[in-house]
Amino acid sequence: MNLDLKNDSSSDRILLAHGSGGELSHELVSSIFARTFDNPVLHPLDDSAVISVAGARWAFTTDSYVVTPIFFPGGDIGKLAVCGTVNDLSMSGARPLFLSSGFIIEEGFSVSDLKKIVGSMQKTASEAGVQIATGDTKVVNRGGADGIFINTAGIGLIPPGIMISGSNARSGDQVLLSGPIGDHGVAILSAREGLQFSTALESDCAPLNGLVAKMIAASPEIRCLRDPTRGGLASTLNELARQSGVGIWVEENRIPVKEEVRGACELLGFEPWNLANEGKLVAIVSSEAAEAVLNAMRAHPLGRGAIRIGEVRKEPPGKVLLRTSIGSTRILDMMVGEPLPRIC
């Protein structure tokens, strides 16, 4: 028993790793938040809460954005704040309608940067067809926020008959991915001091509601949708496997990764499936619906690179198996902490 460390261990202090979307994040949510807030609406722990109001089903979600740097290749914190929440709503099959936006701004932050960010939010909102209907602003002392933090909450309407949840996957279903992974993660890393590499790669940050609408129109047999943000594809697949109690089997050779992402991963010692994406989704669909959904995805600009990466089986429940590029099979685990560049 790791008694020595427990006295002053991660159980006493929040670590950066608690926020990175991997094992520790999940542990924090389940042991503190889910346990305390315990209610049936929260229970499924999907990307959005689904509530029935006046005979209609609504999706409701929130997300906070603390990204550094604030401006990165392909976007900024504002664009991210809108896309992230629009996408979370879309992952329950909902049509996103309204967003709120709360700002926590550090004293001394540049007004012109604030204007750029807010402009970016409006542009993205309009592209996604949502309105930012309410908000709040707080200013904190220097050092109290990393420049600017943004929280967005959103509501959307789920079309009748659409039941999309992380717990719906069953044996025989097909696993689809909308395009190459790791772009956002690498774009952010490249813009950070200390790692000092350059690339033309941009974040894939984009609102996915249009793509999702097309997919739903192609078939109602979409079981699960999830966007692999922090924690990457590996975390998302593991979440789905656990929520549905199924085994997810994927093939390394089928997972699209851009050359630059592979290069950055080699350089820094990461795996692409541990890196964040902000404009991609994983869909688990019935095998009968797979072709129609895939075609619908490929017909949309954000799904051109869509591909079937694997399938769902009964065993082993709650686990993800990867068939490697050399044909052997092994577990694909969720990340534990933050992806840190390694040398050893």
Add this chain to the structure above:
Amino acid sequence: MCVAIPAKIKSIEGHMAEVEVGGISRTVSVELTPEVRKDDYVLVHAGFAIHVIDEQEARETMKLFEELGALEESSRVLGAEGSSEKT
């Protein structure tokens, strides 16, 4: 024990060079491989080039894989021919 990856030298300036791997560029030190030239491939570790890759040797290694594969292939083919001859 160390992650070192093959990267191509794009340009050299004094002790430093710009290298590229799969579209990612980085500046590294070539102090430990002063003989390096543009378009060489180097092994990069912790921001330093530590070895200039010998392309000829790399080709030799690949040839060995191919030879093994060819040996396998021909022994399978021979096996098949053998059995058809019997019939």
Add this chain to the structure above:
Amino acid sequence: MKFIDEYRDGEKVRPIIDEIERLADEPIRLMEVCGTHTVSIARYGLRKILPRTIELISGPGCPVCVTSNGDLDKAIALARIPGAAIATFGDMVRVPGSESTLALERAKGRDVRVVYSPLDGLKLAADEPQTKVIFLGVGFETTAPAVAATALEAKSRGLKNFFIFSAHKTVPGALQALLDLGEVRLNGFLLPGHVSAIIGSRPYEFLARDYGLACVISGFEPLDILQSVLLLVRQLKTRNPRVEIQYRRGVNPEGNPRAQEVMARAFEPSDVEWRGLGLIPGTGLAFRKELADFDASRVFDLKLPPVKEHRGCRCGDVLRGVLHPQECNLFAKVCTPQNPAGPCMVSFEGSCAAAYKYDS
């Protein structure tokens, strides 16, 4: 990507495996001594596709794992120095010392920054003259020349706020110490490709000559490792143990003389404690007195806690190759990557972490 993708080609795997199967008609025990090999073997599921007669054992190849608690405590104590910023490779951040980790120290407000290169640490020091930047030097001969070059650069620039804590170690002496313990039965070694890029093949010759062990210096891609296993099996079948270089594109027999020279200019051999192996004379790298001003262990007066080993943790046994991670009582029950009992489970290249993460 050139020089990488070709060595991951699934088509080329089958013939190598078949040939190994054909030749390996009796049990063969091979040890790898490089954390990057540990990870590559696990990540590509190589144990699952090799015949059952081949047993791949992990040795003391993870530089972070073999760093003693005493040294880890020093690194953590350095983080607590007022006005100091630790610049470290990512590998070190979550590794537990006697009482704490760098991640925990950062959570308490200390300045801990992950860098990719010691040169990034140097740049940090140049950019922030008010900060005492202390770079944690961990790694074997692959990394030591880079750190040596950085120290020499710092000296030539006359930097006053840059320091390095050296926990660097050298491999060949440790292999000898391991064998002299007489505990682990081996037929051969998969030798570390990148350490060898620096030191060449000669330092290992004693392994074949004095211990009769088959030795192959291996690259890191799956095809490299599989080909190396084949070469080892061939050496054993022909009863001709020697030091062979499979990783020919990356290693010359003489290594990299320039890197060796830079290393020797900055460092001298010292006696250092290895987790699992105890004190091995001459296998540490300490800064020469000419670089005393940059040597964190000389410059700073450290308040150290009493060294406490991790109770119940059998990392040392795993590092000596006498215990498979899965055989440890704590493995996956009490000791997991989220809740590690020792470095082997939390380090990226730890054998226990690899076994847990890749189920191999």
